[in-house]
Amino acid sequence: MVWAQAKKATITGIVVNEDDRPLPGVSITLLGKTAGTSTNDSGRFRIQVVAEKAVALVFTYTGYQTEQRNFLLNNKEEETITLRMTRSSTALPEVTVTDERTRREAGLVTINPKQAINIPTPGGGIESLIKVFVGSNNELTSNYNVRGGSYDENLIYVNDFEVYRPYLVRNGQQEGLSFINPEMTRSVNFYEGGFQAKYGDKLSSVLDIAYKKPKTFGGSAYIGLLEQGLELEGSTKNSRFSYLVGARHRNNRNLLSSQETKGNYVPSAVDFQSLFTWQVSPRWTAELLTNFSGNKFLLQPTFSQPSAAVFSPYYSANLGLDIYFNGREEDRYRTQMAGISLQQQVHKNLRLKWMGSWYRDRENENIDITGAYLFGERSFDESKHDFGEIVNPLGAGVFQNYARNDLKIDVWNFSHKGYWDVGNHFVNWGLSYDRQLVDDHLNEFEYQDSAGYSLPYQPGALPLYKRLKSTADFGVNRYSAFIQDNFALGDSSGFSLQAGVRFNYNDLNNEFLISPRAGISWKPRNWKRDIIFRGSAGIYQQPPFYREMRRYDGTVNYDLKAQKSWQVSGGFDYNFNAFGRQLKWTAEAYYKSLWDVVPYDIDNVRMRYYGENNAKAYAAGIETRIIGDIVKDAESYFSLGFMRTREDIKDDYFYNYTLDSLNQPVDSTLTQHGWLRRPTDRLITVGIFFQDYLSTNKNFKIYVNTIYGSNLPYNIPNSAKYRNALIIDPYLRIDLGFSALLLTSDRSKRRSHSPFRDFDNIWATLEVYNVIDRPNTISYLLIKDFANTTYAIPNRLTPRLLNLKLVARW
DSSP, X not given: OTTTTOOEEEEEEEEEOTXXXXXXXXEEEETTOSOEEEOOTTSEEEEEEETTSOEEEEEEOTTBOOEEEEEOOOTTOEEEEEEEOOBOOSSOOOOOOTTXXXXXXXXXXXXXXXXXXXXOOSSOSHHHHHHXXXXXXXXXXXXXXXXXXXXXXXXXXXXXXXXXXXXXXXXXXXXXXXXXXXXXXXXXXXXXXXXXXXXXXXXXXXXEEEEOOOSSOEEEEEEESSEEEEEEEEEOTTSSEEEEEEEEEEOOHHHHTXXXXXXXXXXXXXXXXXXXXXEOSSSEEEEEEEEEEEEEEEEEEEEEOOBOOBSSTTOOTTEEEEEEEEEEEEEEEEEEEEEXXXXXXXXXXXXXXEEEEEEEEEEEEEEEEEEEEEEEEEOOOTTSTTTTSEEEEEEEEEEEEEEEEEEEEEEEEEEEEEEEEETTEEEEEEXXXXXXXXEEEEEEEEEEEETTEEESOOTTOOOOSEEEEEEEEEEEEEEEEEEEEEEESOTTTOEEEEEEEEEEEETTTTEEEEEEEEEEEEXXXXXXXXXXXXXXXXXXXXXXXXXXXXXXXXXXXXXXXXXXXXXXXXXXXXXXXXTTEEEEEEEEEEEEEEEEEOOEEEETTEEEEOOSOOEEEEEXXXXXXXXXXXXXXXXXXXXXXXXXXXXXXXXXXXXXXXXXXXXXXXXXXXXXXXXXXXXXXXXXXXXXXXXXXXXXXXXXXXXXEEEXXXXXXXXXXXXXXXXXXXXXXXXXXXXXXXXXXXXXXXXXXXXXXXXXXXXXXXXXXXXXXXXXXXXOEEEEEEEEOTTOOEEEEEEEOOOOEEEEEEEEEO
């Protein structure tokens, strides 16, 4: 009877090694007791303890350091932890950042990088997982937009080194591999906003990647129709030196050959990365990170047959366009990066880090393509001989796209960071110097001849529709610093606070920026539910880089100021049990007010900025998601977001004309737009990544990736009157993956001479992209008919496609 009335609490969690791989069979006992439990095959455990009394759990595992965790829980309270065990070593332990628990940081989503190889999308990789949370409108690119911001507003770090991507890329077809190699990744922290002062000066998000530091030999290899890769890792016997290397190759020919524009596609991308770590002494660690990425895109188009036009009083479902091409496009994008860091563990509470890195970007665009087109109503009557042909021409013309562009960018960085753990405080500080060199030569034009007239039409002249010819050669020095403190507001209050400030100055526009930021969290001590409330507020400012500085006409605005914003957010993180599963539910509302904004247009993935601080904007929304093992031992994600983002551009005046019976202007009115939808304004986003397996056999799995996003505005480039003139239909895509385990991790049944005796597992996967074969739209091609009426022909993304993949790990 006494036992039945005893107060109990529950502790659950997962135990992983230094590479975040689950550890099965870890012994878990109550301090001073012999009773306990052990982790299952997935590294998870569940144990009941006495409530309202201090207890300690001791974790032991052969070859690893013994760990102890102390608890004081209320009656019926359930605490969930993640414990990372380290192998026995003589080195001093690094500072444990106990005040930076992921659940207490606003805007933070922790992503399991192991799912990146499982998610069935054409692009794959870490960014495909991020799109489950933030949405997408293009499966061919690794770009993503966060809370109404452009992709240029996102920060990406790998082992504390900031990384970049090519700048001249016009569409997702030209993109190669993402910088991030998922097979080399240990942890992924993604901040959708509210990030701390220790991160850099951008407006929207932070992707913080940590690569693995292996202790034993291992690796992986995969081969598929689109991509192939090899990863090797290992260390010396004394664990003082470790290596991690990866190589990837990608060819999107099978993917692109199914698009509307037919021709000879030769896209090829390669990537080589390495991370070397050397424990110089018990107190000193050195690290070298290198990357080389090369991407070549060759296109010789022959014929395109898009259909279905909008934006016309003569709208008809039978409208189509036939284009016959001549010429070719050849682009090359090459990036190199090297970073070295030295870390000193002064003592157990103080760590210092010095870093230096170099990034080089070399990009060349060579385009000379001519197209002759016929536009009109298409016959869809299969019983007639003219089936599929243009039977009622509405327009005809010729166009030519020409470009000889060359861009060179070099970025040098030197920085210092410090970490000091003292009492309830964890203090971070940092200093950084950047030297950025840009050398750009633009030479491109576009000629359009519609219905026998060169556009724009000028009697007696042959003007070009668009012409850019400019040169930019400059350097800029950037200086930045930050200091922040993460501390608990009393042991019993459940409150913790992150407060810091950033400083930034550059000698290009001589602008000095101060950005205070703060975050607060509260976990009620006497609540039975495991919930944490969290919020943030701060100033976020983004000094201009080269892309924002270049105007539509190719000239560079060297006086461009930083885009600025203040942002607030608040929400909760709630762990709960449902259907016998441990799940996490998070929700967050946010508001961003922006000024000195540089407006831009998006055409596919190419961004064209105004090059002026002539707008103000805002973004507001709410995001909610559920993460957990909806199916036992199979983590899934569900995300739902609502957002509105608007901008008000200064001096966006245009004339509205009144026409007479002969369509001649007789009167005009000067009009200003006011608040308009930003190019990233999407009201609803839904993302689902779901995993399941056969109930009778876990060796057969299914993966479902679903992305939905409501409509987006599409702006006629460089046009004040027709900003927000078009609408891109909602994006909906469902991708499926089916995997079968060909070789299990049980090596006891393998023969000693088997070539697979050292493999952990081998998986075979069949992926079906765009199962519903939806023709998603990414942009529009504008065409005029004989009456000078403008039609917009959608540029479609990829249709249904199959991919095969084989993955082996050892």
